[in-house]
Amino acid sequence: DQQVKQNSPSLSVQEGRISILNCDYTNSMFDYFLWYKKYPAEGPTFLISISSIKDKNEDGRFTVFLNKSAKHLSLHIVPSQPGDSAVYFCAASESGGGADGLTFGKGTHLIIQP
Amino acid sequence: ETGVTQSPTHLIKTRGQQVTLRCSSQSGHNTVSWYQQALGQGPQFIFQYYREEENGRGNFPPRFSGLQFPNYSSELNVNALELDDSALYLCASSLATGIYNEQFFGPGTRLTVL
Numbered sequence: 001d002q003q004v005k006q007n008s009p010s011l012s013v014q015e016g017r018i019s020i021l022n023c024d025y026t027n028s029m030f031d032y033f034l035w036y037k038k039y040p041a042e043g044p045t046f047l048i049s050i051s052s053i054k055d056k057n058e059d060g061r062f063t064v065f066l067n068k069s070a071k072h073l074s075l076h077i078v079p080s081q082p083g084d085s086a087v088y089f090c091a092a093s094e095s096g097g098g099a100d101g102l103t104f105g106k107g108t109h110l111i112i113q114p
Numbered sequence: 115e116t117g118v119t120q121s122p123t124h125l126i127k128t129r130g131q132q133v134t135l136r137c138s139s140q141s142g143h144n145t146v147s148w149y150q151q152a153l154g155q156g157p158q159f160i161f162q163y164y165r166e167e168e169n170g171r172g173n174f175p176p177r178f179s180g181l182q183f184p185n186y187s188s189e190l191n192v193n194a195l196e197l198d199d200s201a202l203y204l205c206a207s208s209l210a211t212g213i214y215n216e217q218f219f220g221p222g223t224r225l226t227v228l
Contacts, residue, residue, distance in 0.1 A: 004156070034216065043118070043204055043219030044157070089156050100170050101147055101159025102217060 003027045004092050006105035014113050019077040021108050023090030026071065030092040034102065035064060035075045038087045047088075048075070077110075085112045116141050118207050118220035126226045127195050135190040135223045137205030145169070145210045146188040147217060148180060151202040163188055164210050192225075200227045 005024045013019045021035075031052040036044035050057040050064045050073070057064050063076045077084055087109050091102040119138045127133050139146050145164045149157035159172035163182035177193040186207070192199055202224050206217035 006156075036219075041221070043206075043221045046216045046218060049216060091156075101149070101162055101172055102157075103159065104149075104156030106154065106156050 004090055004103050004105040006090055006108050008108050010109040010111065012111045012113055013080050015082060016079045019080045019084065019110055021075040021088050021110065023073045023105055024071060025092050029094045032093045033066060033073050034091045036089045036091060038089060044089055080112045082112050085110060118205060118218055120205050120220040120223050122223060124224045126228065128228050129195055129197060131195050132193045133195060133225060135203050137188045137220060139186045139207030140218050143207035143209055144186050145208045146182055146186065147206045148190045149204040149206065151204060157204055195227045197227050200225060
């Protein structure tokens with residue numbers, strides 16, 4: 001049973017527009033959420049995180065929104081740039097990223113078109 | 115500051131063999147986690163090591179084992195390899211202090227079991 005779901009395997013967005021990547025989770029014990037970006041032949045790179053005590057966290061072009069009642073989070077990238085083309089993974093943890101590890105979704109392949 | 119490194123990059127083994135994968139954590143990080151990423155899937159948590167002891171474990175059988183050394187580097191050992199063990203194996207390091215800790219990933223080792 002998948003506890004973290006990314007229902008869009010791929011997403012195509014025009015350069016300069018907003019990219020919105022979505023993630024749903026089922027485990028109500030998750031209290032820490034992260035987004036990672038992965039290029040081919042590289043490991044995932046940490047982008048941004050949010051704890052369950054917040055509903056929004058912003059870092060430059062990246063903003064993560066958390067809706068605990070809907071068990072839903074989203075990553076907004078504004079404006080989208082060609083270098084943003086990658087696979088984006090949503091991850092969650094019960095213990096702030098500690099001993100139970102991170103639970104990942106299957107990823108969304110973001111393609112930024114010129 | 116040195117990032118997370120893993121060796122080897124690629125490895126081919128046959129069913130029933132044993133394999134050892136290696137990881138050096140990011141400078142200053144004392145915790146190492148291992149993940150398995152099958153094709154088209156997100157990374158799955160195998161286990162975590164802190165202070166040279168297993169600190170948490172995902173849903174993997176005992177033939178997956180590990181070690182952490184005093185310099186915080188780590189090994190993942192897999193015995194009796196099966197075809198389904200073919201995957202990208204990712205190592206991630208983090209600091210155990212603090213409530214919320216991002217995990218920083220290495221580039222991975224691609225294991226193929228024939």
